[in-house]
Amino acid sequence: MKNVFIYLSVCLITGLLVVSCEEGVQGCIKTAWFADVDGDGLGDPNVSEQACDQPEGYVSNGDDADDTCIGTVDVCGVCNGMGETTWYEDADGNGLGDATVFIIACDQPEGYVANSDEMSGSGLHPAFAAFDTNNYTIYLDEDMVVIESNGWPNHTSPYWSNTTARSASGPMGGTLTTPAAAENHPLFVEPTATSHEMMAPGNIDDFNGAYVLTVPIDPQLASTSTSTGLGPIGMAVSGSMIYNDEEGPNVPLDNAVPSLDYTAAHTGPQSYHYHLEPKAWSDDDDKLIGIIADGFFLYGRKCASTGGYPMDLDESGGHTSPTQHNEDGEYHYHIQNELYLNEYYILFPGDYQGTPNAIR
Ligand SMILES: [Zn+2]
Numbered sequence: 013m014k015n016v017f018i019y020l021s022v023c024l025i026t027g028l029l030v031v032s033c034e035e036g037v038q039g040c041i042k043t044a045w046f047a048d049v050d051g052d053g054l055g056d057p058n059v060s061e062q063a064c065d066q067p068e069g070y071v072s073n074g075d076d077a078d079d080t081c082i083g084t085v086d087v088c089g090v091c092n093g094m095g096e097t098t099w100y101e102d103a104d105g106n107g108l109g110d111a112t113v114f115i116i117a118c119d120q121p122e123g124y125v126a127n128s129d130e131m132s133g134s135g136l137h138p139a140f141a142a143f144d145t146n147n148y149t150i151y152l153d154e155d156m157v158v159i160e161s162n163g164w165p166n167h168t169s170p171y172w173s174n175t176t177a178r179s180a181s182g183p184m185g186g187t188l189t190t191p192a193a194a195e196n197h198p199l200f201v202e203p204t205a206t207s208h209e210m211m212a213p214g215n216i217d218d219f220n221g222a223y224v225l226t227v228p229i230d231p232q233l234a235s236t237s238t239s240t241g242l243g244p245i246g247m248a249v250s251g252s253m254i255y256n257d258e259e260g261p262n263v264p265l266d267n268a269v270p271s272l273d274y275t276a277a278h279t280g281p282q283s284y285h286y287h288l289e290p291k292a293w294s295d296d297d298d299k300l301i302g303i304i305a306d307g308f309f310l311y312g313r314k315c316a317s318t319g320g321y322p323m324d325l326d327e328s329g330g331h332t333s334p335t336q337h338n339e340d341g342e343y344h345y346h347i348q349n350e351l352y353l354n355e356y357y358i359l360f361p362g363d364y365q366g367t368p369n370a371i372r
């Protein structure tokens with residue numbers, strides 16, 4: 013009797029399967045289809061259906077980690093995310109992170125922030141807070157300050173890539189052409205002080221510069237001064253380089269002035285650089301211009317200690333007095349209030365009064 017029951021049960025089950033198969037399309041093999049709610053071609057592995065033909069809104073793969081994300085989900089599970097983030101320690105809780113202490117993680121750890129903008133708390137001179145944090149990385153290495161720049165300015169210029177091609181005569185003859193870009197860089201402005209025809213070859217974003225200057229925390233005046241050379245002699249707060257009053261070997265700056273933009277900068281063999289008072293952020297005032305390669309800061313034509321033009325400057329435009337960054341006073345340079353070509357002020361025409369360090 014028991015054997016008969018088992019036999020009947022198997023018959024019934026087999027029969028049901030036959031009926032079920034007969035109801036389907038003949039010769040069809042059902043496969044799994046996965047819901048694709050966000051329409052990115054990737055299906056949700058947790059929402060599937062068995063069918064012969066592809067149902068509307070379903071795809072044949074179950075590869076979508078997040079079916080509400082059009083695009084890809086990063087390792088942190090964020091739709092179109094950038095992956096893990098660098099988090100910097102904010103030990104003093106002021107919202108500014110320490111560039112030297114960091115963790116790479118998806119989620120923000122307690123006591124950490126996403127920026128590395130801490131300056132004063134790290135022992136750096138307060139003047140470094142004026143340096144553009146997008147273009148600079150500045151940190152202490154024992155008793156030295158390491159200043160790294162990408163060489164780009166943080167302000168507008170006609171030297172950003174733009175849709176106007178231009179040609180210039182090369183120093184060795186021939187013509188150097190700067191091709192037109194497909195679109196203007198967001199910081200591009202039409203030339204005003206110069207013209208497309210007079211501009212030097214090369215756009216700012218053609219130079220993928222990396223500059224490093226290492227100076228002592230407490231630079232000292234040297235017993236003898238040292239003349240500056242061609243190439244960078246300092247770094248401006250904007251991110252770009254400071255040059256002296258020469259354009260090249262036996263090429264006086266006078267010849268290059270027509271190529272300077274409204275902020276007295278132009279592109280050169282390796283970088284966009286300033287020769288004269290940079291009107292983009294300093295015009296007859298006491299603003300911080302940057303740091304010279306001997307470690308002393310360079311300020312505008314006026315001094316914060318008196319609010320006027322300092323009268324006690326040495327031949328390099330330097331003196332020791334309080335500044336807006338050091339009320340105790342320290343040696344620093346100024347742009348000298350002496351007219352050049354009747355309308356300009358040369359940034360740094362003198363010698364280094366300290367010991368220059370190479371800008372690599
Ligand atoms: Zn130049």
Ligand SMILES: [Zn+2]
Binds near residue numbers: 311316322334344
């Ligand atoms: Zn001063």
